[in-house]
Amino acid sequence: MSYSLSFPGTIIFGADERRKLAELLPAGPVLFVAGRHSASRIQSEIVPALGGRSFELIADISPEPPLADVERALAAARRIGAASVVGWGGGSAMDTAKSVAALLPLPGPVADYFYNRREIPGHGVFLAEVPTTAGTGAEITPNAVLLDPETGIKQSLRGTGLYADLALVDPELTYDCPPAVTAASGFDALTQAIESFISRKANPVSKTLAMQAAKNILSSLHPAWSGEIQARNFVAEGSMMAAMAFSSSGLGAVHGIGHPLGSILHVPHGVCCAVLLPTILKWNLEAAHDDLEDLALALTQDPDPANLIELITELRSWLELPADFKTYGLAPEHYDFIVRNCRSGSMKCNPRDLSDDDVRRILEELS
Template identity: 40%
Template structure:
């Protein structure tokens, strides 16, 4: 297995100790949502339940969570105004409601957006400053946080397993994350049955976010033997389940595979970080008005191609695990087979082949590049990417 030795860690990096962290507990499986009441009871008596305006209600997820909390004797205060992107204003509003209602616990229910909002509400509960002050890095984060529980209803972002909250400044449209290890969830409750109601477009976008996160955490400069194993298996579970879950949303076996993969990718990225796709995807998503996962899916083949000379052994390993290349093929051929596999996966899920088809214009490119350059994700990419490299990647998307 030639790729086994394909590590990007230098000798000095290998001698540095690393740390690996996950949520306090992770419950994963059909019916896991029933665990929320008993877990919440251990953390507090009154929970602020942070969710979106519609999908958690329509799918029955909100009822299932509320019922379990009620049975356990936990009071619920509802904040259901999180939109597609969690804004600083929403976090401020929810923090205030949590304080006024004397909540001692936060629960995030929904896609990545309500979960990231809930995470920030818990993390900043004890801060007297507006969320913007922390977002801009002007003041340090409070030492104390409220406990919080994550219950995803999409299989994608992996936000239930990460210590960062991706927020958007509604005025400047800048999107970035606040990150603190203290912000990891007390519990992640991942119930694949809650994802059954996801429409095809959400299944594709969130699934490609998860797949990209598995791949980028695997090839990250900060990957360790511990995270690499998780990333690899995450990619496999997502690739196995996603096309089936997309074709038949009610296929609970496929939904379960994707749920495992998405949470595992979240655990891997929390500890290993990501790469250039995620560096670019935030400004691309904001400027083109694209869902994050869709931006990731479209950009992934372009970044794989850019990284190919440096990361070929890892892409080859992925191709072999996924059955896209044989054991005897050369590293380069197998890495190219992985690139073809990703393009094919996108095509099967109806993901556009380029950003040009999805709203990118030449005028947006400089702004995207400037916003990408300081990103921590970009810094973790296996191959350093300069301003000119990023411009070239984006320009090629217009062809």
């Protein structure tokens, strides 16, 4: 077996480590792209440590960032001559920051890169990523999920130029995450860990990381949702490790189907993962039986994958997440769009080939 591993230039994990951010940034102006609730913390904790460097703070990025938000942040970075970009928040803020840092030296609109009319040839300006949720793993990965509202297409900018120079994971930033966000983002991370472990492109390193990530998250997500601090630390670390795993292994059909489904029905990505994961695992059971046995034994001390799937289903219920997409209005008229747009790299990594009719049957089951 041959495989390659790539990660951000530096990964720092630990409580209160965010306070090191300013000293780790290069000289020159800084663009902060942040979630709304993070603006005051950046102003109070980070800006005073910048040593007088100029900066701009954008804190109103939409969930599943549309191309227009990236264009606006890119214009701000050019206006101040940003030497570094900091993504501070959930996946939307971090993905926008990745896009800005990578595209800042390049010509043309964001849409050119989104639709692969132009390539991202290399690294842009210095990028630091600071997550405030435990789930997306965007601080680790070389892709940025964006949305074109005009077409409804949700897909990724990809390339090694999107790796962060610094991933700074401070679990204290997740402590005030609302329960619903903790549940959804945590299920995203759990799904990433499990899909990475059973991926066709899994390797010994990704499997080791994915296994430990799944252990962290499955055992700690419910108490983290209830507000236990140590559990939040474990989930944050598990999310980081899951991203390190799938950055080399890829994911699977949950993410392949979840992206277009979430886009057309405006379902939060973590909720898509929570609904889809048990169903997709059942579909994958025959093709990935040995891996799921190993995972079940490690996570539950019982090698029967059916019991692991049942435990995941129970966890979803405990966290008050939906079991289907009925409340979001999933209907047959949506199926063609989802089928047409689910053939991503994630689907290619799924251990079982799913035909278009298979995908439709999965959607029918969850409608």
